[in-house]
Amino acid sequence: MTTAEISALQAEALAEIAAAAAPDAVEALRVKYLGAKNGLLPAMMKGLRDVPPAEKPAFGQALNALRSAVSDALAARKDAVAAEAAPREAFDFSLPGNWRPVGSIHPVSEVIEETTRIFAQLGFTVADGPDIETEFNNFDALNTAKHHPSRDARDTFWLDPERLLRTQTSSVQIREMLAHKPPVRIICPGRCYRRDTTDATHAANFHQIEGLYVDVVPVSLADLKSTLAHFAREMMGPSVQVRFRPHFFPFTEPSVEVDFSCHVCKGKGCAVCKQSGWIEVAGAGIVDTRVYEKVGYDRECYGYAFGMGVERIAMIKHGVTDLRLLYANDLRYLREFL
Numbered sequence: 001m002t003t004a005e006i007s008a009l010q011a012e013a014l015a016e017i018a019a020a021a022a023p024d025a026v027e028a029l030r031v032k033y034l035g036a037k038n039g040l041l042p043a044m045m046k047g048l049r050d051v052p053p054a055e056k057p058a059f060g061q062a063l064n065a066l067r068s069a070v071s072d073a074l075a076a077r078k079d080a081v082a083a084e085a086a087p088r089e090a091f092d093f094s095l096p097g098n099w100r101p102v103g104s105i106h107p108v109s110e111v112i113e114e115t116t117r118i119f120a121q122l123g124f125t126v127a128d129g130p131d132i133e134t135e136f137n138n139f140d141a142l143n144t145a146k147h148h149p150s151r152d153a154r155d156t157f158w159l160d161p162e163r164l165l166r167t168q169t170s171s172v173q174i175r176e177m178l179a180h181k182p183p184v185r186i187i188c189p190g191r192c193y194r195r196d197t198t199d200a201t202h203a204a205n206f207h208q209i210e211g212l213y214v215d216v217v218p219v220s221l222a223d224l225k226s227t228l229a230h231f232a233r234e235m236m237g238p239s240v241q242v243r244f245r246p247h248f249f250p251f252t253e254p255s256v257e258v259d260f261s262c263h264v265c266k267g268k269g270c271a272v273c274k275q276s277g278w279i280e281v282a283g284a285g286i287v288d289t290r291v292y293e294k295v296g297y298d299r300e301c302y303g304y305a306f307g308m309g310v311e312r313i314a315m316i317k318h319g320v321t322d323l324r325l326l327y328a329n330d331l332r333y334l335r336e337f338l
């Protein structure tokens with residue numbers, strides 16, 4: 001065998017390897033050329049013995065080169081064939097990415113959390129009360145006359161003659177005062193229920209945040225107003241105005257309704273504030289001494305109370321004109337608040 005024949009064999013082997021299309025074919029060629037038993041190259045290596053000594057070095061070198069060329073080609077082809085056999089993953093880079101839903105806080109919960117934070121800074125703790133209340137906590141102890149229209153079955157959801165779905169979080173004032181001596185400084189966020197026909201600004205189930213501060217030292221309407229003004233500015237921004245209008249509640253005297261200047265139009269008049277520039281957000285007042293009597297407090301206590309409409313605040317904060325949108329559970333709408 002001459003070196004020329006060796007290069008011819010190399011060319012033939014490489015061509016065969018390049019043409020091998022499957023892992024089996026590559027393996028068969030490995031056996032054919034490199035196989036320890038009958039492989040061509042090991043046989044040729046053995047034949048080296050019969051080569052005249054002068055030609056041995058060149059011949060040996062040529063054989064070594066042939067062997068490494070063949071084994072390199074086999075290894076490369078093996079990888080290539082395996083890669084071709086693997087299922088191809090088609091990836092379309094123009095496809096939109098996967099949307100991962102991220103939850104967001106509902107505007108009503110957001111107002112409750114924010115309000116809790118603001119009042120916590122003023123030393124108010126959070127109190128809780130049940131949605132199902134007694135007539136005593138919801139009406140009697142709040143000095144509501146026996147025949148007050150709010151007690152009527154057309155306004156209140158009665159469960160039985162003594163129990164009802166609370167119409168106001170003011171019932172928690174009573175629970176707190178019955179359980180604790182003054183000073184009491186609490187807020188109470190929670191659900192309320194009234195037989196209201198649902199419209200853009202009313203719902204049969206809505207949220208209030210009650211506030212109550214009772215102390216043995218004087219607490220005035222001015223304290224109430226400055227506290228609510230502080231709250232309004234923290235909640236809505238520094239330019240918001242707060243005004244009190246005289247009103248009546250059986251459990252406060254004097255009583256007021258509390259308006260915030262409209263956050264959406266800055267008081268100029270818009271759909272959210274019904275062109276008035278103001279939005280009613282709370283009822284409030286100085287706690288009536290008759291309430292103290294009902295809970296066994298000293299008549300000489302001083303205190304204020306307020307009850308804010310959570311949905312109202314959420315509406316002015318976000319410029320929502322129809323309260324029903326907050327409860328329609330339409331994700332397209334709720335995602336606006338992400």
Ligand code: PHE
Nearest residue numbers: 168170283284285305306307
């Ligand atoms: N509970 C009253 C309402 O629902 C609001 C209020 C709370 C008024 C506390 C005065 C004091 O309308």
